[in-house]
Amino acid sequence: MSMKEWVKAQGLSYRQLASDMGVSASQLCKKLNRQSAWQEDDLVWFSDHYGLSADFVIGCSEEPYRVGVA
Template sequence: MVLNMIEQTDEEENITMKEWLKRERISYRFLASEMNQSPGGICRKVNGQVPWSLEDLVWLRENYGLSYDFVIDTTPHQLPMEVV
């Protein structure tokens, strides 16, 4: 299990899930292997072509601390606070 929680900087930051993955250097292939899914499926979900399942959202929350609205929203917004 990977625990790479989000750290919010002092500066307000607007970012999408796609940009966050790039910034964290997490490839679709790596995320797919962690989530037991196909890289193509992850790509389609990140790009909004296929909806994230509730199980996906729970997994991303538990493993990366990502809020549901952050994952499903394609518009830039503020990163969620780190979960303690």
């Protein structure tokens, strides 16, 4: 699953999610389409609000949530 697919599966609109994050919908769209890089603040925000791993958000993992961290 990609970040873009995850957003859709959660029933989130780009506009609402962008507003919640404090960014514009166009900025969010560019990040979801890999035309712009995610920032550290974005990764922390997704972790804090949805429990998503940074690896998933940036596209290095297909698993949205951290699993079995020792």
